[in-house]
Every structure is written in C-alpha cells, then in structure tokens.
Amino acid sequence: MDLESHRFIGYFEPEQAQKLCQLALVEDHPDGDLIFEEGEIPDYLYLVLKGRVEFSKRAEGDRYQVVTVAEPNSFFGEFGVLDGQPRSARAIAKGGATLAKVSRDHLMTILRDARGEVVLQLFSYITRQLRVTTTQYVKQMVRKQKMELLGEMVNTILHDFRSPFTGIQLSSSMIRELHPDEETQEWCDLISMQIQRMLGMAEEVLEFSRGSTTLSRRRVDVREMLERFENLNRVYFQSCGIEWKIDIREEIYIRADSNKILRVLQNLVGNAIEALEDREGHVTITAQIRDNWCEISIQDDGPGIPEMIQDHLFDAFVTYGKQGGTGLGTAIAKSIVEAHGGAIGFESNPAAGTTFWIRLPLSHDDPIRDEIVEEVRLV
Ligand SMILES: Nc1ncnc2c1ncn2[C@@H]1O[C@H](COP(=O)(O)OP(=O)(O)O)[C@@H](O)[C@H]1O
Ligand SMILES: [Mg+2]
Structure with a gap:
C-alpha cells in the first residue's frame, strides 16, 4: 500500500x-x-x-x-x-x-x-491494539504454564510407570521361554512392542512440552512402515469393529524417523476411530507420491470435525466432544511432521467424513546411508 x-x-x-x-x-x-x-x-x-x-x-x-x-x-x-x-x-x-x-x-x-478528534482516533486505535496484544500475551502465558505443568505430570507418570512396565516385559519373556510355540511367541512380541509404544507415547508428550525433539532420520520404506502400523493395531482395529484398508501401490521411500511418523499415524487414526464411536465405519490409509512428496492420507466416514474448532484444530489443548480428550494428538502430529520439513492438513465435512493428509520429504539417497540424528525445535 x-x-x-x-x-x-x-x-x-x-x-x-x-x-x-x-x-x-x-x-x-x-x-x-x-x-x-x-x-x-x-x-x-x-x-x-x-x-x-x-x-x-x-x-x-x-x-x-x-x-x-x-x-x-x-x-x-x-x-x-x-x-x-x-x-x-x-x-x-x-x-x-x-x-x-x-x-x-x-x-x-x-x-x-x-484537532482533538485526531488524538481521539489515535487513542482509540492504541487502546484496541493494547487489548488485542494483552489477550494474545495472556493466552501465550497460559499455554506456556499448561505446557510446563504437562511436562511435570508426564515426567512423574513416566517415572512411576517404568517399574511396572519392566515387570510386564519380564513376565512376557518368561512366558516366551516357557511356551516356545510360534503363536505364543507372536503374542509376547506384541506385548513387548505395545510396552515400547506406551513409553514412546509418554516420551513424545514430554518432548512436545519441552519444545524440542530428537529425530533419528533414515531411509524408510513406507510400505514396511505401514505394515508395522497394521501389525501394531490389528487387535485394536478388530476390537473397534471398524473396517480398515491400507492402500499403497508404489514403492515409496522417505527420509524420516519412522517411530515418530508412526506416532503421527496413531494419533490421526485414533481420532478417526474415536469419531466413529463404535459405529461400523471405514478407515483408509493411502500412501502415494504426489508433487515430489510422499503423501499419506487417513480417511474416515465419520461425522466430520466440528466447525467451531476447525480453525484452531492444530493448537495444543483444543479438544471437542470426547471425554478425556487432551487436545494434544493433532498438535503433536503437526509438530512432528513440521520437524521433518513436511506439512499437514485436513478436509472435513459432515456428509463425507474427514481426511487428514501429511506430506513428507522423499528419500532419493543411496539406501545404505547413515542415519542422521539431530535435535529439532518444535513449534
Ligand atoms: N477424524 C476426525 N473426525 C472428527 N473429529 C475429529 C477427527 N480428528 C480430530 N477430531 C476433532 O478434533 C479434536 C482434537 O483432536 P486431538 O488434537 O487429537 O485431541 P483429542 O483427541 O485429545 O481431543 C477432537 O477432540 C475431535 O473433536
Ligand atoms: Mg486425539
């Protein structure tokens, strides 16, 4: 202007x-x-x-x-x-x-x-701005305090959970030794993996509250990653009675911390299932290459995201319509995807349901490149 x-x-x-x-x-x-x-x-x-x-x-x-x-x-x-x-x-x-x-x-x-009128207009503008700035500042302070509190809580919980988790891991190894048959071995593996996941989840929240995370990036085969996701969730999907489909038709490699991306998928798929509320719904995960990115989308035919929270969905502590919602799932998902240099978004309406998409950088490297570990700030 x-x-x-x-x-x-x-x-x-x-x-x-x-x-x-x-x-x-x-x-x-x-x-x-x-x-x-x-x-x-x-x-x-x-x-x-x-x-x-x-x-x-x-x-x-x-x-x-x-x-x-x-x-x-x-x-x-x-x-x-x-x-x-x-x-x-x-x-x-x-x-x-x-x-x-x-x-x-x-x-x-x-x-x-x-003239007096000029000063009055100026005065009224300044007052308005002051109000906006104060509101924003207070909001940020409240968020910061909530984050600190969250960090302290998770730290305590994590500390107290370590010993029962170790107990479960040990018992599962005992069962594995006592029953060498294949099926028992598989169930015991599942128990171990789920314990690791629980610890991983708590770590994730802790890192989010601290505002930084460690990414261990390496070349990841997206098909393998989605298979792992399916294995980890098969029992959960079955118990929810949803019909799920994983659709990947091409070879896709990304440079990513696969455990962290699994967390993102878990949060988004978890939301989709919660939105279906025990109805017989469908959840489809699709991976494809689009515009030189790997795009993974999670589609459900649930009721859609309530309009009143859509503009702030990715902010921490925004939750709606569920008991025990923390409002952290999508915020953590966004922070992880952006730490990878990617992007996240969604389309949602009550008639068609919701589709979340994440875009992650493809890996064009030689498959045997070293893993890169780095500390990344989360926003
Ligand atoms: N697939 C979805 N369908 C409908 N609503 C959704 C979906 N995903 C997220 N939401 C809405 O967004 C809110 C925020 O999600 P999230 O950040 O994961 O926090 P939480 O799940 O703890 O409430 C949810 O409470 C829910 O109202
Ligand atoms: Mg959630």
Missing part, C-alpha cells in the same frame, strides 16, 4: 497528512532485519506499508517470546514516541517489510497542532 492511504495518515487533516508524508522516510527491511531492540530509547513511529513485523520480548536465557505481529496498514512504536520510555519489545521484519518512519520530534510537533 502507499503511504498516503495508510490508516495513520488518514487520521489527520489534509494539510497535516501531506506534511507527514513529506517527513516520513520509507525504508525496505529484508527478512530478519532488526528494526529496534527491547530497551532502546525510541526515536521513530513506524507505519507498515508492506510485509510483517514481529514483536518479541526477552524470556528466560536467550530465548524470545513472540508477543504480537504488525501487518500492513497498522503502525507501531507509538508508546515510546508518546512517553519517551524505552522500547518494551524488539521488532524484527518477517519475510521482508516496507515501513515508513516519522521521527518523534516531527510527530510531536504535528500532534500538538492536531
């Missing part, structure tokens, strides 16, 4: 507006450019013409907490300009931004001559 049509300029009488436009300096800021730092003495008011500016406050250590974002037609830095106090947050251009800045001295001179 051009400077003349910016909301802030619109508050003033034509003569003052023109003067402001003449005095303003228009500057382009590349992605990541620091516009001002927290604590700095304010010298300018900024009008956003293009792009976005992100504001963050210093949190513990050298971490920053994002407070709010300014978009075109909004302005910022007015507090410091009006009261002369140090900047309360730092401002950084996101993905490139064009800003017009007006110096404090110029602005104060113009404001002194401005």
